[in-house]
Amino acid sequence: MTTIVWFRQDLRLSDNPALSWAAERGDIVPVYILDRTGHGPYEQMGAASHWWLHHSLKALDQDIGGLHILQGDPATLLRDLADRSGADAISWNRCYEPFAINRDRNIKQQMQELGLEARSFNGNLLHEPWHFHTKAGGPYKVFTPFWKALRPNGAEKPLPRPKFKIASQKSGDTLDSLGLLPKKPNWAKGWEDEWKPGEIGARDRLDGFLEAGLAGYANGRNRPDKEKVSRLSPHLHFGEISPRQIVFGARLAAERKASLERESDKFLSELGWREFSYHLLCNFPDLPEKNLRPDFDAYPWRKSDGDLAAWQKGLTGYPFVDAGMRQLWETGWMHNRVRMVTASFLIKHLRIDWRQGEAWFWDTLVDADLANNSASWQWVAGSGADAAPYFRIFNPITQGRKFDPNGDYVRQWCPELSALPDKYIHAPFEAPDAVLEKAGVTLGKDYPLPIVEHANARKAALAGYEKVKKAD
DNA sequence: TTTTGAGTTGTTCGA
DNA sequence: GTCGAACAACTCAAA
Numbered sequence: 001m002t003t004i005v006w007f008r009q010d011l012r013l014s015d016n017p018a019l020s021w022a023a024e025r026g027d028i029v030p031v032y033i034l035d036r037t038g039h040g041p042y043e044q045m046g047a048a049s050h051w052w053l054h055h056s057l058k059a060l061d062q063d064i065g066g067l068h069i070l071q072g073d074p075a076t077l078l079r080d081l082a083d084r085s086g087a088d089a090i091s092w093n094r095c096y097e098p099f100a101i102n103r104d105r106n107i108k109q110q111m112q113e114l115g116l117e118a119r120s121f122n123g124n125l126l127h128e129p130w131h132f133h134t135k136a137g138g139p140y141k142v143f144t145p146f147w148k149a150l151r152p153n154g155a156e157k158p159l160p161r162p163k164f165k166i167a168s169q170k171s172g173d174t175l176d177s178l179g180l181l182p183k184k185p186n187w188a189k190g191w192e193d194e195w196k197p198g199e200i201g202a203r204d205r206l207d208g209f210l211e212a213g214l215a216g217y218a219n220g221r222n223r224p225d226k227e228k229v230s231r232l233s234p235h236l237h238f239g240e241i242s243p244r245q246i247v248f249g250a251r252l253a254a255e256r257k258a259s260l261e262r263e264s265d266k267f268l269s270e271l272g273w274r275e276f277s278y279h280l281l282c283n284f285p286d287l288p289e290k291n292l293r294p295d296f297d298a299y300p301w302r303k304s305d306g307d308l309a310a311w312q313k314g315l316t317g318y319p320f321v322d323a324g325m326r327q328l329w330e331t332g333w334m335h336n337r338v339r340m341v342t343a344s345f346l347i348k349h350l351r352i353d354w355r356q357g358e359a360w361f362w363d364t365l366v367d368a369d370l371a372n373n374s375a376s377w378q379w380v381a382g383s384g385a386d387a388a389p390y391f392r393i394f395n396p397i398t399q400g401r402k403f404d405p406n407g408d409y410v411r412q413w414c415p416e417l418s419a420l421p422d423k424y425i426h427a428p429f430e431a432p433d434a435v436l437e438k439a440g441v442t443l444g445k446d447y448p449l450p451i452v453e454h455a456n457a458r459k460a461a462l463a464g465y466e467k468v469k470k471a472d
Numbered sequence: 473t474t475t476t477g478a479g480t481t482g483t484t485c486g487a
Numbered sequence: 488g489t490c491g492a493a494c495a496a497c498t499c500a501a502a
Contacts, residue, residue: 392482
């Protein structure tokens with residue numbers, strides 16, 4: 001008996017239910033297919049995700065020894081592979097993007113018509129997103145009751161890496177022929193020092209975090225100048241580690257040391273937000289494109305390519321915002337606290353449509369994830385589920401002073417400001433001329449003047465929300 | 473059906 | 488410097 005194991009967002013061998021099921025049946029034919037069929041928004045990965053995928057596939061191929069790598073239309077390619085390999089079954093772990101759900105449903109049916117047994121599993125979430133609903137029968141729209149109902153009490157033991165035998169010789173495209181890496185310019189220079197895609201890298205990251213980051217996580221997680229967050233997001237997105245493995249690890253750490261109980265709960269609730277985002281995306285498939293609250297359709301967004309570009313490049317004149325945007329561009333990742341501040345700045349200070357920010361993050365984040373990205377952008381905009389109240393407008397100066405008190409984070413990503421004293425590092429435009437001169441900073445030349453003035457921008461944003469209210 | 477309590481992450485203003 | 492209230496009502500989820 002031979003089973004095709006279709007790898008997608010589960011690029012790991014341990015705690016992989018589709019793989020374990022196949023390995024038990026007999027020989028396996030492992031395959032990854034770069035789906036080139038999607039034309040809708042977000043049906044193709046962004047550039048940074050492609051970089052990650054390349055390295056993750058390389059790691060998986062080395063580990064599994066004989067991964068088929070293909071590109072094109074999965075339905076056609078799988079039929080062909082079934083034919084060539086003589087497989088009598090196929091298995092995969094579910095994806096939850098609306099287009100993927102449709103695609104997989106069709107493929108399952110086609111495979112069954114060809115006489116193959118087709119099985120899908122949950123390998124990527126703690127709960128199936130459609131499995132839970134409120135007592136009234138609808139989807140949850142508030143995080144707290146959602147997580148109260150779904151929070152795992154114990155820790156289920158993850159599946160071990162199974163023993164398996166590869167059925168046939170490797171064939172198909174080579175990894176390099178997928179063309180996933182940037183060429184000119186190579187904007188991913190240095191990323192290999194920053195990240196270690198693949199199952200081993202994911203495991204190392206979790207172990208390192210549980211060892212060093214979990215203590216003090218509840219507060220430390222807000223500090224972009226420190227190394228207190230797990231940075232597991234890209235590993236999780238590509239399924240190099242499963243949420244179940246993370247829950248198991250965190251619970252074990254908390255059992256060994258009682259003081260970690262609270263920290264571990266806080267950490268796991270971040271996984272809860274991931275689950276919540278998937279719950280929302282599955283129940284509201286338009287989430288990536290449409291305001292969940294339709295009254296927000298009346299919001300008077302500004303169009304300004306210049307301001308959008310300044311935001312993207314980290315040239316807004318607000319150091320905390322610029323540091324975040326440059327960290328994103330230079331490493332493919334941004335600290336969560338800074339994601340909120342930069343997103344709030346685009347939406348509220350510049351009054352640019354949240355979808356523009358969503359698209360930029362999609363292209364530049366190595367952890368770009370449809371559910372998380374769209375739910376989070378709508379949350380900041382105020383148009384989403386359990387959204388931030390519209391009057392909650394982050395002050396980029398205050399946020400910087402609070403969460404990067406010594407300016408270390410700003411100095412790392414905006415080195416042209418590094419000689420400024422702490423007092424002015426988050427607001428160079430407030431510094432007296434003599435201070436700027438001493439630090440070698442000429443505003444408007446070495447570093448931009450603010451593209452909007454905070455107090456006015458805040459007022460304008462609030463005025464915009466008046467329109468939303470009136471539209472009701 | 474109605475009621476009740478609550479809702480990730482903030483800022484500003486005035487006492 | 489610190490503290491509490493206002494921001495604006497509304498929607499959600501459960502009892």
